[in-house]
Amino acid sequence: MSDAAASAETTLRTPRERARAQTIADIVRLGRDHLATHGAAALSLRAVARDLGVVSSAVYRYVASRDELLTLLLVDAYNELGDAVDAAVSARPEGDFAGRFAALGLTVRDWALREPARYGLLFGSPVPGYQAPAGQTTTPGTRVIYTLVGILDTAYRAGSLTAPERAAVVPPALAADLDMVRGGLGLAVPDGLIASGVLVWTSLFGAVSFEVFGQYGPDMFSARDELFEHHLAVLAGLAGFTVG
Amino acid sequence: MSDAAASAETTLRTPRERARAQTIADIVRLGRDHLATHGAAALSLRAVARDLGVVSSAVYRYVASRDELLTLLLVDAYNELGDAVDAAVSARPEGDFAGRFAALGLTVRDWALREPARYGLLFGSPVPGYQAPAGQTTTPGTRVIYTLVGILDTAYRAGSLTAPERAAVVPPALAADLDMVRGGLGLAVPDGLIASGVLVWTSLFGAVSFEVFGQYGPDMFSARDELFEHHLAVLAGLAGFTVG
DNA sequence: AGACGTCAAGAGCAGTGCTCTCAATTGTTG
């Protein structure tokens, strides 16, 4: 029951500001519960107000609109996923690049299966009429891919990543894009591996989305852990790791 | 009533039935427009009624609920995608397996980019509180994957599909699942290739979803056609096709 | 022609997001 965590972030000297920050935190917490149980589109400010024991209009003192609450929950979910991934990756030895890659994939899947509605908010169909404000969401929203890029680039620099023998053609227009990416992130990885890395990225989330969104159907696969681990192994090979 | 239900599909003799079928078709058409422009969660029966020039309660004579209209639109979209894929695949020579695979992928992407909201309804986060009735949606919903499986199995039987030299391990529990799939669909493809095919399947839709749902951000890639074609080429290699 | 089935309309219920006004609480300051 310590509010040290709340006041540690920023200086909240006046009691007013502290109470206000606490109320906003409560709203986000209740909103997260509603989001997790009832889904994104069913998120209702009035329901949050009821749980908060307050009339609906009072919530608008703290949150400008339903969309703003959605943005707060979006950032909240992105950061929770990013924290989980970073923790799992850091738990592996620095030089175990393949292990770190596998940890990233497994953690994304675990979190997604644990929080399907919030995963759907992040990586599913966009909420109609809602446009995420780039200024607040891009930084937390890019944490996982940045971590993945970091693993692959470090592995490449360490000589643990080998370009596939039969690489697909990279046309000039795409090569220009990949050049921009390499320059923007300061990477050493060559074109073919960046392109493969993008495919690995989308494929990872494609596999997770299929499972979370129920595209496999109820009884197509029973050994889903093994299926995903197999996919991860294939994707590791695609990324350039030597499959043992 | 069983006779009427049986003949409902084939012939609509009475003017009543014809008028009724026409009205339902109009509702589906208007609903498809709303779905395409405003998104799935924003689909409103009242808005459809307004466009139909009728009071809202009248629509319930033809469609039991909003969810039932959603089901009709789901089947409609699945079939439109399935028709587009089948047409594109059939346009390639029977023996051009790699070409048929590429046609399938390109058509899925084209349709998804043309109909982002409807694609989101099919492959995005599930609509909260809506459970698609399996009896009506599984058959149209499995058309694309069945077509893909057909291409891969035919290619394998023709000797055009070679298992990758460094295959990932298929644990026994997963092998049992794959055995069920092979038996249920009457396939000849071995375990490793089925597992890779599943990954190709999820990866294809993962890449499309990333693009449709805007996960790349506004300016990460400008040569998206080339990027997707590169991904398709890599996935073709993953499926067992010999990359030229 | 009469009976039956079908249909559109309207009112109404419960819920939503959001805005406005008004009164009360609460922290700050003279």
Next chain:
DNA sequence: CAACAATTGAGAGCACTGCTCTTGACGTCT
């Protein structure tokens, strides 16, 4: 400590949603 002012919660209200029920009119079939 008391007065002031900022902040807050409550309530009413608007426009919208899905959905139900009743009522009256219409078409169709016997």
